[in-house]
Amino acid sequence: MIYDKITENIIGVAIEVHKAVGPGLLESAYQECLLYELRALGYSVKKEVSQPKTYKDLILDNGYRIDLLVENTVVIELKTVERFTDVHTxxxxxxxxxxxxxxxxxxxxxxxxxxxxxxxxxxxxx
Known part of the structure; x- marks a missing residue:
């Protein structure tokens, strides 16, 4: 798959960040570190990507907000939780x-x- 190399690099950088700073920070700290490292690798990365969502005739300006979007193809969602739940998925x-x-x-x-x-x-x- 064409996205394997991108996701491999993202995972590698995330592990590097985690090893360097440990598991005790806020999501926003990891977000900034990943943003820095991925851009240093030459990737196009957007932070806090929002997209309007429509509900009937109401436009919700922030229907969702992606933590990081790499190369306009890979969504990265960051958590600092005890364990993943079905809601995170x-x-x-x-x-x-x-x-x-x-x-x-x-x-x-x-x-x-x-x-x-x-x-x-x-x-x-x-």
Whole structure:
């Protein structure tokens, strides 16, 4: 898959950040570190990407907000939680579906070892 190298690099950078700063920070701190490292690798990265959502005739300016979007294809959602829940999975899948993004990575930076706090998703919507 063409996104394997991008996601491999993102995961590598996330593990590097986690090893350097540990599991005790806020999501926003990890977001800034990942943004810095991914841009240093030459990736186009957007932070706090919002997209309006319509409910009947009401336009919700911030229907959702993606933590990081890499190369306009990979959604990154950051968490610092005890463990992932179904809500976290639903959240990233919704972001991917609404934005028609092909790949998503969900990170839990509260994990002792980050490799145990990573989930990768593929958008299977046609």
């Amino acid at each position: 639903a959240q990233i899948l919704t972001y991917m579906k609404l934005g028609d993004y092909p790949v998503g990575l969900l990170f839990n930076f509260r994990s002792k070892l980050l490799k145990n706090g990573i989930k990768r998703f593929i958008n299977t919507n046609d």
